[in-house]
Amino acid sequence: MKFPEQIERFLCKVGLHDFRVIEVKFGFGGAGNIEVVECKRCEIAVTRPAK
Numbered sequence: 001m002k003f004p005e006q007i008e009r010f011l012c013k014v015g016l017h018d019f020r021v022i023e024v025k026f027g028f029g030g031a032g033n034i035e036v037v038e039c040k041r042c043e044i045a046v047t048r049p050a051k
């Protein structure tokens with residue numbers, strides 16, 4: 001889905017980023033995997049537990 005730029009900026013501002021996975025880090029000892037995701041719009045990168 002494509003939004004107007006103003007709406008995309010608003011969505012990022014309220015934390016609704018359009019993430020894509022750029023890297024998956026495998027956890028050890030039952031820690032679980034971590035994925036590094038980056039927003040396609042504002043390019044913020046965060047890590048989060050992989051599903």
Ligand SMILES: [Zn+2]
Nearest residue numbers: 012017039042
């Ligand atoms: Zn964003």
